[in-house]
Amino acid sequence: MSRAPVRGRWQLILLALLASSAPALAWPSLAAAAAAGAGTTSAAAETGAALAQQTRGLTHQSGLFDLWRDTAKGRVLLGVSALEQPFLLVSSLPYALGSNDVGLDRGQGGEVQMVHFERHGNRLFLLRDNTGYVANSADADERAAVRESFAAAVLWAGDILATEGELHLVDFSSFLLADRHGVGARLAATKQGSYQVDAGRSAVLAATAKAFPDNLELEALLTFAGPASGEFVRQVAADPASVALRQRISMVRLPALDSAWRPRPYHPFSGGFDVSYVDFATPLASSIDVHWQVRHRLEKTDPAAAVSTVKRPIVYYVDRGAPEPVRSALVQGASWWASAFEKAGYKDAFRVEVLPEGVDAMDIRYNMIHWVHRATRGWSYGNALADPRTGQIIRGAVTLGSQRVRQDILIAESLLAPYGQHAPAAAAQLAEQMALARLRQLAAHEVGHTLGFAHNFAASRLGNGSVMDYPHPLLGLDASGKPTLEQAYGVGVGPWDDYIVRYIYGDFGHGEQEQQALAGLRAAAHQAGLQYVSDQDARSPGASHPDGLLWDFGPDSLRTWDQLGAVRQRALASFSYDVLPAARQAGELEARLVPVYLLQRYQGEALARLLGGASFASTSAGDIRAGIAPAGTRPTPAPMQKEALARLSDTFTAEYLALPASVLDVLTPPATGYERGREYFASRMASVFDALSMAEAGAAQTAGFLFDAERLNRLAWQQARDARQPGVDTLLEQVLRKSWQRTSVPASLAGGEAVQLAANWVVLDSLLNVLDGGKLHAQVAAQLQVGLRQLAGWLQQQPGQGSTAASRKQAAELILAYLRDPRSVKLRTLPVIPPGAPI
Known part of the structure; x- marks a missing residue:
């Protein structure tokens, strides 16, 4: 169903509602960040007697909220003057658990919440707004009717210590000492037992608190006491009965919506993520289910130019904890997106750098690529922390598990057998080169998520179609019949990636002009043979789409199965201690046998997907009526299904x-x-x-x-x-x-x-x-x-x-x-x- 009328009306209303709101988040340069404490002044000189008494001797910083650091007592005091004004609240973990199975990783961001302060009597309350149900209307009564129909949540309440004019002073420490990231719930969900914050062994880290014009960064050391019975906690914690983590709380000014940048309606074939809510103020004939595209704010310095520099480029920083040659590989791979942005009309709009020394990697103003260690290998992921009203990305945070690159080397060595007497001298080096090539692709992939892009598991049908697919190494046999990995992974973004950057970030004006341009992009993509199948239709063992495949390669699942089968057979026939470095214990040979023996596991899934297979397009009714995309499902031809079953x-x-x-x-x-x-x-x-x-x-x-x-x-x-x-x-x-x-x-x-x-x-x-x-x-x-x-x-x-x-x-x-x-x-x-x- 068409949402164009809803979009136009909604944007006009939201512009009116936010006309008096604060300006867009102005992320400073890294040089400015180093001078975070430059605004420190004497508290007594700025406030009246009552406030001065409460803050005497404390360090003060002005920012989104006034901040006083009480390092002697381990307190953080806030001065709140903007009551009833919403802002964003995000938790994260600077120090984490280290267990892939539990999933509490270093650098992990939490849910973005829209909150506001209210005063009731002599207490200040922090409430979470219910952003799932709204009325985007200029009528205050209409907005109130929805607000009153769905429950908000009180996250915290504290006594007001002093009031001077409109400013209310509160001790915010008790908020920081509570489990705001859901650590206890996560430990319980992974069957590690019931863990609770032990207040006696927890502390507000007042010395680390920082205030900036658009955000506050507050941190606490939390000790979680529990039964010490869970396998995963016992594996990683120094004391599984006393798990110490650090929790960061970021308080962030809401981004402004203005005529230079507007939210873009989400389309099922955009290849991106969306934020959604129910809007009861939409016209009766329109859907109340509203979806907006998740994306960074990107504005040209010259809106009339086809290609222009931008007012504020998108910059990502690589964790200084990543060693070489990993660090360089991460910078190189993540930088692949720059070419797609330039093709979309944005010059020098995207870049990747190593985080300068001394800069706080957890400061929500900076997009980060974190290099994270865990006890076992596991998934990497990218989170786009976005404004729940519009989908504007506040921060991109990537988590890359450090042991994945070692697993890639293990697989390569298990196929190449580089440690035998007659193995080529470069064989072991080739295994590392393959792993670094995979790491470049992985960096681009996870950064893509933080740019607002979803998985596309059908892209592998076009070779290096997209870094947003899961790639299997391209394996084959050389002229002598030995496995070869020289071209295991592609380089650079693919045609699907160029499409999604242009679709989600391209500047096409507004209203009908924008919608026509986007429809033209979708039509061209379908005509070029680009398909889109994401997680919903790809991850289940019983999934039906024959092209939505994880870890496959090639346009023909049957042919790739046969190709990998030949590699597997040869690798098993020659499998020996030549796959194992000399210093490793002999029993590790079994672990290296596993990926060789199960080499066809993902391609087997691809064959199974042909059985009862049914292909279809993620699309809209309008695109079907316009002939841009097909309707319905198309069964896999019977001969192909029978061949797959036989294999x-x-x-x-x-x-x-x-x-x-x-x-x-x-x-x-x-x-x-x-x-x-x-x-x-x-x-x-x-x-x-x-x-x-x-x-x-x-x-x-x-x-x-x-x-x-x-x-x-x-x-x-x-x-x-x-x-x-x-x-x-x-x-x-x-x-x-x-x-x-x-x-x-x-x-x-x-x-x-x-x-x-x-x-x-x-x-x-x-x-x-x-x-x-x-x-x-x-x-x-x-x-x-x-x-x-x-x-x-x-x-x-x-x-x-x-x-x-x-x-x-x-x-x-x-x-x-x-x-x-x-x-x-x-x-x-x-x-x-x-x-x-x-x-």
């Missing part, structure tokens, strides 16, 4: 899952002082490598996608509409023929029969679990039940010999018992698969 069924065979004897014979248990962790295959054989657990994990990797309830439901429906499409019966028949119903396994495979039986049980357990999950349509569940009953009959009629006979007998009994009374059978959980992402 995935092969992954349940012992030929695919069994290791070469040459590898089995050299795997050595971890040395004393070391142990298997999450990066290893599980073992039920004490210290010895467990080839059966490995095979189970490999089979579970495919089973988790094939036997997803959403996928099975779609297969059934697609076949109901088109009998040529494969259905649930087709899938079941193919998988069982390659697993339980195999008549023999080649004797040449090391432990081949045992490996096949391990995979067979994973197949059966997966089928019973999806049947038991309650997410299948009744008729789809009925098909599975009939198929399982037929399998039980086949197993009884084909008893086999030896260990195969025992498994077939037990499997038939299990199936029949479950079908008689599901509650009488305790189903096994599926095998744990070692983590792959992030790579």
Whole structure:
């Protein structure tokens, strides 16, 4: 539905409402930041007697609010004169926990809240406004009706210590000493136990408090006391019963809205994020659901010029804690966005620098790329902290996990085997070069999020289509048949990135002129073959879009599967201690086996996405009517679905899952002082490598996608509409023929029969679990039940010999018992698969 009329009316009203508000945030130069205390004066000289008595001997700074630092008593006093005036409040963590699993990272920003102070009696209250429900109207009564209909929140209240004119003095320390970042809730949500702030071991860091014209930066040391029972806290904390973190509170002036910069309506094909709220003041025929594009404020110095310099460039600073050559790689990769901004008409509008020494990296005025250490490797992320009214970005904050680059090197070394006698001298260096190339791409990716850009997992269909995709290293075999990584990652932003910068930041005027220009950009993007599939349609195991793929590459999923299969086969055949540096303990060879053995894990997901696949466009009704984008969904062609099923069924065979004897014979248990962790295959054989657990994990990797309830439901429906499409019966028949119903396994495979039986049980357990999950349509569940009953009959009629006979007998009994009374059978959980992402 069109929102153009709503937009125009809303902007005029908001301009009127904010005409008297403060100017836009004026972030100072770094030189000015170093002089933060220059405004310090004597408190007594500025205030009357009552205020002077309360602030005698304290250091004063003027800013968004007046600030007095009481370092002797560990207090922060605020002078508040602007009551009922909204501003923004943001928490962050300068010192953090260090656990990827919990997610409380150094530099992490919290939720942006719009708040205001109110006076009631002799107390000052800090209230959080309910920005989810508004009335953007010039009528005060209309605005009040909505404000009174939805609850706000009182975040804090404190006694007024002194009042001079319109200025009220309060001790704000108790606010700072409370858990404003949600640390306790996060620890509880990750099952680490109940942690609470221990006031006796917490302190306001008054000496670090800073006031600026548009923001205050306040910090406290918080000690969280808890049970010390959680695995993740025990792993990282010096004392898991006493977890000490630092919490930063930033109080920020609201950005102004003026004629030079206006919020841009969000469109589903923009490739960006949005802020949204319900506006009850929209015309009755218009939607009350309002969405604005998240973006930085960017203004040309010459609005009439096609290409112009800007009034205030977007600058990002790289953490000084990042070592070389990482630091240079981060600067280089993040700087890729400069070319896209120039193509969009903004000269010298975007740059990346190393943070100068002595500058506060947590000051909300600076966009930061933080280099963050954790106990284990994990995700990186980028947060755009934005004005909830308009989507204007206040700050971009990137968190890059330091161990990811080491995992990339491990994967490269596991494929290149650079430590053998006859390995090329440059092979080890090539592994590091590949990891740094990935890091450049990652820096650009996460900075992209902080610029307002969402993931686009369909971009890989066009090669280096976008840094906003998740890239798999481009792997192949050289002329001698060895794996090659020389062109593993692309360089620079891609065509999708040029499109989203132009769409979200381009200057096209206002009103209808702007809307026509944006529609033209969308039409050109569709015509050029650019697709957009983001998280909502890509992350679920049962997701349907065949192009919304994480960690894939190439335009043809089937062809890439075959290409990676050849690399996997060669890498496993030659796998040896040549992949491991000489100083490493021998047991680490197992960890390096994992990414090679599971090399096709993401491309397997891509094949599964073809089954029951349905492509579609993120679009609007107007674009469909205009012929810019197609309507509806388009099923994956039947021949392609059948080819994908055939390849995935092969992954349940012992030929695919069994290791070469040459590898089995050299795997050595971890040395004393070391142990298997999450990066290893599980073992039920004490210290010895467990080839059966490995095979189970490999089979579970495919089973988790094939036997997803959403996928099975779609297969059934697609076949109901088109009998040529494969259905649930087709899938079941193919998988069982390659697993339980195999008549023999080649004797040449090391432990081949045992490996096949391990995979067979994973197949059966997966089928019973999806049947038991309650997410299948009744008729789809009925098909599975009939198929399982037929399998039980086949197993009884084909008893086999030896260990195969025992498994077939037990499997038939299990199936029949479950079908008689599901509650009488305790189903096994599926095998744990070692983590792959992030790579």
